[in-house]
Structure formats: structure tokens, C-alpha cells
Amino acid sequence: METIQPLLEQAAKASRIIRRVSDDDRKRLLEVIAVGIKENSEKIIAENKKDLDRMPDTDPKKDRLLLNTARIDDLVTSLIDIANLPDPTNQVQVDKTMPNGLHIQKKSVPLGVVGVIYESRPNVTVDVAALCLRSGNVCVLRGGTDAFYSNTILVSIIQDALKQLDLDVNIVQLLPTDRKYMPEFLSAKQYVDILIPRGSQQLIDYVREHADVPVIETGAGVCHTYVEQTADLQSAAEIVTNAKVTRPSVCNALDTVLVDNTVATPFLSLLAPMLTNFNVEIFADEPSFKILSGLEYPYLVAASEEDFGREFLDFKCSIKTVENADEALDHIAKYSSKHSEAIVSKNAEICERFLNEVDAAAVYTNASTRFTDGGVFGLGAEIGISTQKLHARGPFALEKLVTEKWFVKGEGQVR
Numbered sequence: 314m315e316t317i318q319p320l321l322e323q324a325a326k327a328s329r330i331i332r333r334v335s336d337d338d339r340k341r342l343l344e345v346i347a348v349g350i351k352e353n354s355e356k357i358i359a360e361n362k363k364d365l366d367r368m369p370d371t372d373p374k375k376d377r378l379l380l381n382t383a384r385i386d387d388l389v390t391s392l393i394d395i396a397n398l399p400d401p402t403n404q405v406q407v408d409k410t411m412p413n414g415l416h417i418q419k420k421s422v423p424l425g426v427v428g429v430i431y432e433s434r435p436n437v438t439v440d441v442a443a444l445c446l447r448s449g450n451v452c453v454l455r456g457g458t459d460a461f462y463s464n465t466i467l468v469s470i471i472q473d474a475l476k477q478l479d480l481d482v483n484i485v486q487l488l489p490t491d492r493k494y495m496p497e498f499l500s501a502k503q504y505v506d507i508l509i510p511r512g513s514q515q516l517i518d519y520v521r522e523h524a525d526v527p528v529i530e531t532g533a534g535v536c537h538t539y540v541e542q543t544a545d546l547q548s549a550a551e552i553v554t555n556a557k558v559t560r561p562s563v564c565n566a567l568d569t570v571l572v573d574n575t576v577a578t579p580f581l582s583l584l585a586p587m588l589t590n591f592n593v594e595i596f597a598d599e600p601s602f603k604i605l606s607g608l609e610y611p612y613l614v615a616a617s618e619e620d621f622g623r624e625f626l627d628f629k630c631s632i633k634t635v636e637n638a639d640e641a642l643d644h645i646a647k648y649s650s651k652h653s654e655a656i657v658s659k660n661a662e663i664c665e666r667f668l669n670e671v672d673a674a675a676v677y678t679n680a681s682t683r684f685t686d687g688g689v690f691g692l693g694a695e696i697g698i699s700t701q702k703l704h705a706r707g708p709f710a711l712e713k714l715v716t717e718k719w720f721v722k723g724e725g726q727v728r
Contacts, residue, residue: 320453320483320488321504321567323483324505327481328425332449335410336451339447339449342474345478346443346470349470350389355726356386358380358382360513362424364459374433377563380436394503394688395694400448404421415726418719421717423450423715424715425450428498428502429454435464437511440696442454444711446484446702455498500526503527517531529701529704529709531699533650537571537654537655538553538570538674539573541578541641553657556682561629565631565682568630570633571634574635577600577601589611591628594627594630596615598634600634621633621644622647624650646672647671649671655676655680658678692712693725696709
């Protein structure tokens with residue numbers, strides 16, 4: 314294949330077709346896809362194994378690549394949840410008749426052709442397709458080579474469902490993974506309405522810097538948890554451990570712990586054995602290094618400047634001691650990727666300062682950052698977590714896959 318232009322042309326043409334599909338039929342389509350995925354779970358697992366076998370066990374992205382029975386069941390549940398969400402399109406936002414008799418409405422309408430570029434996560438294939446279909450959009454998917462076999466079978470199941478309902482299979486497309494097609498995709502503003510990169514900071518930066526098509530970033534997550542001196546230290550240790558170890562390869566996992574120096578010793582005494590159980594490597598500043606050395610923490614490294622503001626995506630984190638909330642807020646302002654940030658504290662005033670002053674898509678008091686997720690927030694699923702401020706911020710879900718359009722009806726009026 315010399316060019317992907319024919320595929321993009323077909324996608325643009327298909328966007329007119331899906332806009333004619335009723336709300337009930339879009340729901341039914343997702344239900345048919347859910348049945349197809351459930352019935353083909355063994356085939357999906359077999360194809361996924363081909364991808365897994367090509368990735369070393371030491372690669373932290375392997376967990377993101379895995380599709381097992383439980384995760385496939387989650388995909389099926391997510392499809393049904395999305396089907397049951399209200400239609401975000403055709404919502405009347407303005408409805409008025411002007412003095413000259415013109416009837417003017419503003420309604421929500423689909424974005425059109427949504428391009429998504431992502432890495433190593435085949436569940437994204439289903440989530441993105443479902444969200445786009447439910448909101449009347451075409452989606453053009455460009456997954457990574459790591460998930461080639463998994464993505465291919467998932468898209469084939471989705472396209473089979475489109476065929477069953479006599480719909481154009483080009484409503485959901487999977488582009489080739491060859492990098493030579495990337496510049497063409499990024500410059501296809503005649504056919505693609507919006508691009509959404511989901512993956513590493515390197516991928517996001519590349520798309521933002523080279524795309525002619527408008528981009529919504531679903532940013533990397535450099536997530537902090539600040540343990541303030543009034544915190545319940547046992548609870549703080551459990552929150553930090555949960556945020557770090559439950560799924561370290563995802564964007565809402567913890568990267569840096571900030572702790573007031575007045576409680577650093579008792580807090581780290583509680584935290585150390587919890588993280589030891591998961592072989593978490595700690596990059597510690599000088600005061601916390603001294604404390605953890607005294608505790609004989611086995612996976613300890615002296616932190617350098619590069620270890621703050623770093624997204625680890627692994628069983629690794631950094632720790633920094635701070636004087637007070639002001640220093641913690643300054644540190645977060647300097648190093649945060651504006652994804653998810655948390656404070657553990659009993660001081661209501663400091664908690665409110667944290668919530669109001671920290672510039673991030675999601676801010677937490679006394680809870681794990683691992684909750685930043687479209688499904689957990691009751692949105693069904695999400696394409697990613699947007700860390701920018703225009704159009705969408707936080708879980709980029711069904712409600713944001715629309716834009717606005719003005720409908721003006723007249724009876725011969727001229728200006």
C-alpha cells in the first residue's frame with residue numbers, strides 16, 4: 314500500500330452514513346458488538362497471546378497489552394454501559410425565534426471523523442470504537458505494532474457487527490502500523506476532524522508537533538500524592554501503595570510521594586514494608602534516603618533531579634520530603650503533568666487550598682489517584698484523560714465527542 318488516502322476518503326464518506334443511524338440502532342450496534350466479543354473470547358485470547366509472546370516479561374507495558382477472560386468481560390460490560398448512556402447528539406442548547414421570524418437552534422452534533430493513535434492497549438480499540446459509534450462518529454484507529462494481532466481481531470468483530478446491521482464497515486477502520494503512513498495521517502485535515510494521541514509523552518509530543526489536524530491531548534500522567542503532617546499515616550500509606558502498585562503501567566498510577574518532614578519517619582516506617590512486598594524501587598531525596606536506609610529498605614536509589622517529573626509506568630516511584638504545604642504545592646506546580654494529584658490530610662483548610670490551587674484535570678483529598686477513569690466516574694469509558702483545557706479536560710468520554718451546530722429556518726427572509 315503506497316498511501317492511506319483511499320481509507321481516509323472512505324472514512325469521511327462513512328461519517329455521513331453514521332449520522333443517519335438512529336439512537337436506537339446505535340445502541341443495538343453496541344449490543345451486537347458485545348455479543349460478538351463475548352462469543353469470540355477464546356479467539357481474542359489466542360490472538361492476544363501472539364502479541365504477548367513477542368514482548369519480554371520484563372516490559373512494564375505487557376500488563377497493558379494483556380487480554381484475559383476477566384478483561385474481555387470488562388469490555389463487554391463497558392459496551393453495554395455505553396449503549397445505555399444518553400445520546401449526546403441532537404441536544405438542543407439554544408432555541409429561539411428572532412423578531413424577523415427566523416427560527417434559530419443550536420444543537421450538539423458528532424465531531425465527524427475521529428482519529429486515535431495509541432500504544433499497547435487493545436482495550437482502547439473497543440472503548441474508542443464504542444464511544445465513537447454511540448456518539449455518531451467514525452473512528453480511524455492507529456494502534457501500535459505491539460498489539461497488532463489483538464487489534465486486528467477486535468476490529469474484525471466490530472466490522473462484522475456493522476455488516477449485520479447493513480452499515481458501512483468503514484465507520485470503524487484500523488490503519489496499518491507502518492510508521493511511513495503517520496505523516497499522511499497527521500496531515501489529513503481534509504478527511505479527519507480531530508486526532509487524539511494516547512500513550513507515552515514521546516508519542517503525544519510527536520503528534521502535537523507534526524499534526525495539521527486539530528489535536529486533543531490525552532496526556533501522560535505524572536501523579537503526586539502529598540502526605541501532609543495531619544494525615545492519618547496508616548491510611549496515607551495504604552493510599553500511596555494502592556496508587557503505585559495496583560496497575561503501575563497506567564497513567565493514573567502514582568509517581569512521586571511528597572511528605573512533610575515532621576512525619577516522614579513514622580510515615581515511611583509504615584509505607585516501606587508495603588512497597589517492599591511489591592519490590593518497588595524508590596528514588597529518594599536525601600532525607601528520605603537516610604530514613605529508608607535506616608529501615609533497610611532493599612530497593613533504594615538516591616534520587617536525581619530527573620527522578621521528579623518522571624512518569625515511571627513501573628514498580629518505581631520517587632519520594633521527596635517538604636517543609637510544608639507551600640513547598641508541596643510549589644513542587645507539584647513545577648513537575649505535574651496536570652493529570653491527577655492527591656493530598657492526604659485532616660486539615661480542611663489545607664485540603665481546600667490543594668483542591669483550588671493545584672492545576673490538574675482531577676484533584677483528590679484522602680483518596681487514590683487510581684480512580685481517574687471514565688468508567689469509575691460513571692461515563693461508561695473514555696478515550697483517554699485529557700490534560701489540556703480546551704474542549705475536554707479529564708476523562709475524555711462520550712459527552713465530549715460532540716461539537717455544536719447552528720440550525721436556522723426561514724421563510725424567505727433576506728438581510
